[in-house]
Amino acid sequence: MATLEIKNLYASTDGKTLLRGLTLTIATGEIHALMGHNGAGKSTLVQVLMGNPKYQVTKGDILFDKKSILKLSPDERAKLGIFLGFQYPVEVPGVSISNFLRAAYSRLKLGEKSTLGVLEFKQKLAPLLASFGVSDDYAVRYLNSGFSGGEKKLGEILQLAVLRPKIALLDEPDSGLDVDALRKISRQLSRLAPELGILLITHYARILSYVKPTHVHVMAGGRIVKSGGHELAEKIEKDGYSGFNSANAKGGITLNQE
Ligand code: ADP
Numbered sequence: 192m193a194t195l196e197i198k199n200l201y202a203s204t205d206g207k208t209l210l211r212g213l214t215l216t217i218a219t220g221e222i223h224a225l226m227g228h229n230g231a232g233k234s235t236l237v238q239v240l241m242g243n244p245k246y247q248v249t250k251g252d253i254l255f256d257k258k259s260i261l262k263l264s265p266d267e268r269a270k271l272g273i274f275l276g277f278q279y280p281v282e283v284p285g286v287s288i289s290n291f292l293r294a295a296y297s298r299l300k301l302g303e304k305s306t307l308g309v310l311e312f313k314q315k316l317a318p319l320l321a322s323f324g325v326s327d328d329y330a331v332r333y334l335n336s337g338f339s340g341g342e343k344k345l346g347e348i349l350q351l352a353v354l355r356p357k358i359a360l361l362d363e364p365d366s367g368l369d370v371d372a373l374r375k376i377s378r379q380l381s382r383l384a385p386e387l388g389i390l391l392i393t394h395y396a397r398i399l400s401y402v403k404p405t406h407v408h409v410m411a412g413g414r415i416v417k418s419g420g421h422e423l424a425e426k427i428e429k430d431g432y433s434g435f436n437s438a439n440a441k442g443g444i445t446l447n448q449e
């Protein structure tokens with residue numbers, strides 16, 4: 192059982208405050224869907240949680256299993272078991288998926304000095320590739336290089352399946368996917384979900400009908416302004432985000448005033 196506790200978190204970049212008092216706890220077995228209009232601060236939140244040095248935490252705390260991780264580097268956070276699936280996965284020509292995954296797996300599970308052998312890793316990867324419905328050729332391609340949007344997103348979930356973190360932060364894993372790819376990713380996520388705590392950023396209720404959230408939150412102006420269950424996602428799908436702004440939050444202020 193792992194918990195990630197976000198306590199009254201404030202963060203800024205280039206002198207602009209982007210997170211304004213965000214509080215949320217994610218535990219193993221929970222799927223928290225995080226929704227919100229473009230620019231609400233969703234990607235900022237997961238980048239800050241992972242320790243992207245571009246952002247400064249100015250107030251509040253982030254606790255992993257009750258211990259503050261604010262001073263830890265991104266790789267130290269990853270070693271604790273926190274994983275970030277990017278909204279825009281980076282293309283890395285020259286590094287094959289298989290070598291990338293083998294290196295990441297080895298660093299996380301075996302420490303800095305040892306690397307799992309090629310064949311040993313291949314045996315580990317093969318059944319996963321099969322369960323994702325991709326051929327072995329997929330793993331020899333360069334990481335995200337020339338991939339379609341769907342292939343990139345599939346790669347992020349494949350990383351999740353290989354690395355088996357405790358807390359997964361997934362930034363719009365469903366954006367740009369066709370229905371088949373969405374189903375494929377959802378099936379894999381549902382399979383992995385029981386042993387994970389998931390923060391799933393999305394704009395669409397559709398993925399949430401496959402990957403059932405235990406909690407749904409709406410973010411606006413750098414904080415959570417409303418929490419509920421699946422019905423909240425359905426309401427947003429129907430009515431959009433117009434009813435939600437940062438003034439909805441208790442003690443909230445509207446963004447325009449600052
Ligand atoms: P979301 O993922 O919810 O669409 P983001 O977290 O990407 O939102 O962005 C939140 C807000 O932060 C946006 O309005 C964006 O323009 C702003 N932002 C991001 N980086 C900077 C920066 N370096 N300077 C100023 N504003 C920024």
Ligand code: MG
Nearest residue numbers: 233234235278
């Ligand atoms: Mg975003």
